[in-house]
Amino acid sequence: MRAVVVQRPGTTNPLEVVDVPDPGDPQPGEVRVRLHGSSLNFHDGLVIGDPNTAVGHVPLADGGGVVEAVGAGVTDLAEGDAVFAAFTPEWADGAPTRDAFAATPGIGPPGYAQDVVVVPASHFTLAPHGWSAHEAATLTVAGLTAWRSVIVEGRVKPGDVVLVLGTGGVATFAVQFAKMAGATVVTTSSSEAKLERAKALGADHLVNYREVTDWGRHVADLTGGADLVVELGGSGTLPQSIDAARVGAQISLIGVLDGASGAIHTGSLTMKQLRLHGIVVGSRRHQQDMVRALQDNDIRPVVDRTFGLGDLPTALEYFRTARHVGKVTLSW
Secondary structure (H helix, E strand, C coil): CEEEEECCCCCCCCEEEEECCCCCCCCCCEEEEEEEEEECCHHHHHHHHCCCCCCCECCCCCCEEEEEEECCCCCCCCCCCEEEECCCCCCCCCCCCCCCCCCCCCCCCCCCCECEEEEEHHHEEECCCCCCHHHHHCHHHHHHHHHHHHHHHCCCCCCCEEEEECCEHHHHHHHHHHHHCCCEEEEEECCHHHHHHHHHHCCCEEEECCCCCCHHHHHHHHHCCEEEEEECCCCCCHHHHHHHEEEEEEEEECCCCCCCCCCCCHHHHHHCCCEEEECCCCCHHHHHHHHHHHHHHCCCCCEEEEECHHHHHHHHHHHHCCCCCEEEEEEC
């Protein structure tokens, strides 16, 4: 079977398609999944480009496919089920318990840039009915992060104002989940074309941050302040996100695109009595709840472009240009 592996860590051409042994039949508690799709996330580029990544490592945390066989004792998945991967397979329910990615497929263990995996059944969840494998794969990281940010932790309700930064995978899901919950949505971008895509998804107010440089105060003046900010930029955008929030609001801190560290305006956080909540994807229970909501509300992922498995280097190159809206996916 095929796998895309990091064959030359730290070089400009690190990836190679190789033949690897078939993993065989599942053992008790395991499932064998034939993979047909994946999608790209920011951390995938970091893993693939890291000179310390092990030679032969299989990247990609997102994965979608079909169950080919189940081991003894597996009751919630069956042969023929369409499934998608879990980012934190050991997190079934309740509060999060870890602060590192060593157990996440594609970052620590082998990921899903390959044809077949045999793994514990907890690594996969039933996909929404009628979704392709690469569509379902968008839920592993982007979909579930947006769901937990907006619905689980954000507790968005009708009449709330939600500010979503950008138009990437998490952002496009966040717009759709916020509209599903009855919120007024504000979207920011530097591209008028991307803002029009956000409008088509339901965004009520569009802010071009190249033209409106003081966009945080602009959003506050426009809406009276956001009840929830889906903060996808990081330290570089957080000060303006604080400005955009109403008193007592929540900021779901997800992204590090503008830097993983930096000054935080603690005075503004305190005076506005804001809740700053770090979000790292979600649990298996969150995944299952999200799938039901997606099916009940006919929400679909925004897929910008789709590449083949062997075209992963080209897909990564396109992803890094940041020209995409929604997700960049792989299908095979």
